[in-house]
Amino acid sequence: MDEEFTEPRFASRGRAYVYVLPCRDEDLLKIGFSREPLQRFRTLHRRFFEFFDLERGLLVEVDRVAHARRIERLFLTSWIEQRAPAPLVVPASAAGHTEWYRGIGDEVTSLAHQLARDEGLTLHHPLRPWLAAQLSQRADALYDWSERMLAEASLEREHAGLPGSGPMELALLDTLAMCEATGLPLTDLLPESVVEWYRYGPHRGLYAP
Numbered sequence: 001m002d003e004e005f006t007e008p009r010f011a012s013r014g015r016a017y018v019y020v021l022p023c024r025d026e027d028l029l030k031i032g033f034s035r036e037p038l039q040r041f042r043t044l045h046r047r048f049f050e051f052f053d054l055e056r057g058l059l060v061e062v063d064r065v066a067h068a069r070r071i072e073r074l075f076l077t078s079w080i081e082q083r084a085p086a087p088l089v090v091p092a093s094a095a096g097h098t099e100w101y102r103g104i105g106d107e108v109t110s111l112a113h114q115l116a117r118d119e120g121l122t123l124h125h126p127l128r129p130w131l132a133a134q135l136s137q138r139a140d141a142l143y144d145w146s147e148r149m150l151a152e153a154s155l156e157r158e159h160a161g162l163p164g165s166g167p168m169e170l171a172l173l174d175t176l177a178m179c180e181a182t183g184l185p186l187t188d189l190l191p192e193s194v195v196e197w198y199r200y201g202p203h204r205g206l207y208a209p
Helices: 037-044 065-078 105-119 128-137 139-159 167-181 192-200
Strands: 016-022 028-034 058-062 100-102 122-124
Touching (some): 016 037, 028 065, 028 105, 065 105
Antiparallel strands (some): 058 122
């Protein structure tokens, strides 16, 4: 299925980011780097905004990939003895099995703040405002995409004979839930028909917002 069609794209415009993503319900976190953090987060968990703690998560923003790799390497090698297995719910293809750590949340956060001060880097901590800003900057694309996806999701539910939500509906539900989780006002960003469907549509009960 065409990813460009099923999900809106949120490009990082050439920047590179080192991320720290703590799990919400346990003392476990993921370290990595990406040119497109939103897309990377979604490979880790389709509802990453619920699985990870956005208040404790962070991004270090740099100008070059080589710089991001250097910082990532520093983070990955500073606590080798605290490495832990990836959660089973994270797809094996995306997990990065040497990039999960237990019991280092305070330490890696302090190191990120120190690097940002010493090297004059931009630090996004907590992560939620950065996510909200990324989505807000693409409000026009989100408006059109959500309207198109609602039409496709309705056709999918009507004709595919699926017992529950199909791929189109799930993609739309996850994106709208992400917007809501970052504090964005859905009524200002989306067509009225999409907001109405999200609140009261046939998916409600299984995937209720």
